[in-house]
Amino acid sequence: MNAIVPNDPNRVIVFDTTLRDGEQAPGFSLGVKDKLMLAHTLKDLGVDVIEAGFAASSPGDEEAIRTIAREVVGPTFCSLSRALESDIDAAARALLPAKRKRCHIFLATSPIHRAAKLKKTREQVVEIAHKAVSYASTIFDEVEFSPEDAIRTEQDFLHEVCIAAAEAGARTLNIPDTVGYTTPKEIYQIFSDLKAALKDHPQVILSAHNHDDLGLGVANTLAALEAGARQIEVTINGIGERAGNAALEEVVMALRTRPELFKLHTGINTPLLSKASHLLSRATGTIVMRNKAVVGRNAFAHESGIHQHGMLTDARTYEIMRPEDVGAEKSNLVLGKHSGRHAIAKQAAALGFDLDELSLGDLFAAFKRRADEIGEIDEFELMSLLTRDNADKDDARLFKVSSEVTKDFVTITLDLFRDNGEPLKVTATGLNAFEAGFRALVDAYQIEARVNDCEIIQSGFTFDGGAFAEISLQIKGEAYRGRGRGPDPVWAGLRAMCDAFEKYVFLHDRKTHASNLNSEKQHETAR
Template identity: 65%
Template sequence: MHGLADRDPNRVIVFDTTLRDGEQAPGFSMSVEAKLTMARALAALGVDVIEAGFAAASPGDAEAVRRVAGEIEGPIFCSLSRAEESDIRAAYGALQSAPKRRLHIFLSTSPIHRAAKLEMSADEVLEKAVRAVSFARTLFDDVEFSAEDAIRTEPAFLAEVMEAVAAAGATTLNIPDTVGYSTPSEIGRIFAGIKRRVARFPGVILSAHCHNDLGMAVANTLSAVAAGARQVEVAVNGIGERAGNCALEEVVMALRTRGDLFGVHTGVDTTKLVSASRLLSALTRSPVVRNKAIVGANAFAHEAGIHQHGMLADARTYEIMRPQDVGFDGTRLVLGKHSGRHAIAKRAEALGYALTGNALGHLFANFKRRADEIGEIDDAELIALILAATADHGGVHAA
């Protein structure tokens, strides 16, 4: 994995945590079989790392990690672990059959977590982090360390911890915004500072794991990438604890669409984003909101008349991505009360009716009245309106 990053410093590693951080959130639990189904889709999507679960959390989670890692081919498979030898051994056992495996150790570093959760001093946290990474390296070549609640950690102490675990053998350093507290400018400064501090470890990769409590997970992740992060930790549809994780589909398409700005790329097959989103929605029985970026039903749908007129002239007027690039069949021009005469005439023509003169005017007036009553006008409803208009006013011929 790190060879890939070394060969191409502009390649961003996509670490998918749909099956761990995503699945552990209320309402998104999956059976082992459902996890296997989703893992196959993630592998087909081209993610680099699949965090399959938290092996020490329960026998069921260990079994899920074991089966996903043993039955799916392609990505690196990863298990989460506390900074405890028992957790590390449990993860090692669950990942035995994976040809490419990673351990992901987390330990809180912020003052509030040290006092309220760990009841440990800063020195004790530092010592425990180094000890856990050192032990993990006796079992794993690929070890990621996460400083839980990194953003609320004192910058100097955070940098000290990251430098120490890198020296102990951590290959990926994750700087998570565990509670979704940061802002793009702040997180960018933090990543830039850590990058300078660990510069003497050239093989180490910085990773961003951002939660969405203030609605800035994607923006914060992109800021981290701009500051040097070369791994993003994401989940399909943005599922995860509380308000969720950074959405895989959003950050991947932002990096692709604004390649001019970021200058980086991923290995994700973006044409499979919609199918992965819909599969997860079905497996978790959790519908995707219509206006969800990239994969929502309205992401490439247009109803406003002026938008439809522009789209009919050149799709680039209102679409910054091609719908086919993320897995949709194409743009959808929705006929409703906001639609204009031009779009209605074009759809009528596509259905085989070329309207002119009074017939078109009459259709437009009746269309608006009917749209106010029922909302979206489908093809069957439009044909009925066309036939009524042409019966009274003529002015129609075969398109």
């Protein structure tokens, strides 16, 4: 059980709202099965409170919360509620199976919300808040109250409504920056003043819920913690309304990486952060940006030659966290057009090639040409450059594409190079150019394959135009990813297909060679 230690003033409670605030945002909708899977992940991650949904919003959300509360054991489970008895009753029904349950009541308090949405006076808002919290306290052991749009609420009124909620039984007071409006300096002062105003309610925990409209969600959350907040309301990958919420992984790793500054800690099992991020990405069908802090693909990747040289000497030169701390496999020295000779020589040595200066110079020139064409150079691509006689020639595998379009079909003819440099012509027909080209390449390579996914970017904004393609082929149960650049999407796509096929051929030949060597050794031993 994720026990919260009340006697530890430096323990931060992690309240995750991925399944509520995150899921209600456009593009992030989740089914019950995915919500349940993610709830198990959040429990394993060590989240203290899981806001599983908004029970009164729909029968489906109520049922999803009930399923999660029944199937997942450990954290406190929470449902959002308006300041209405019917909402609170719906939350109680949904959370009935949970051992530890919380009702999270929200009520707008800022002048613009009171006038435009509630059409209530300050006195009426205080009365509604007190009544709702009092009612929830007769049903729930844990009640949390949020004055919606708290940051734009008059400070004296914010104090008044929070004190009323505390007197009615709220043990957590959440101060949400609903519209992502505040700054670190301002929110620090707001929390400091509120903490002083609640001096007669020392048992109350202050909570921070920050949106990222100005890109300050994480910074504002950390500032609130410095001012005395001891609960953070966050989401995996920072998903949520509009620009999203403060990202769980970023706040948690800031506290972990700078303990001497914050002197605070959580119960999060940080090596599971990358897993949680990837599971959410798959469930929502939303790709995590490469440069996303902590869990992005580039978080522990280095392409610059200067950076790679430093990393090869001591990883601490350019990494303030270890990849294993967040569950990333390893630091990745990405080979690309910015890489230097030192990193390329190091990777070539790791592949078994001890190059002299002349050979390294030739490789470096071929490497730069290929990197300009496709961007990232992975192990298979580097091995191809190290072993192919024609690797220094542009478009070594595919040198001509011609097509014929009829009413129903497209016929593609490809002129290719064989491994020995001899030309090879193949023709195939399909419903479109990609299907026809793919069939032609399957015929050329004599390898059965299917396309897993394909991404093509028309780079018309660059000075030379053209297109870039990245494709994944499924061959004998394994995925092989290829990249290609060309004057148009069809050329780039076919170039990427060639690249993927070549990587399969290389790996297959290497496995076959290793198997033959092993057989020879066994035969020698038997003799």
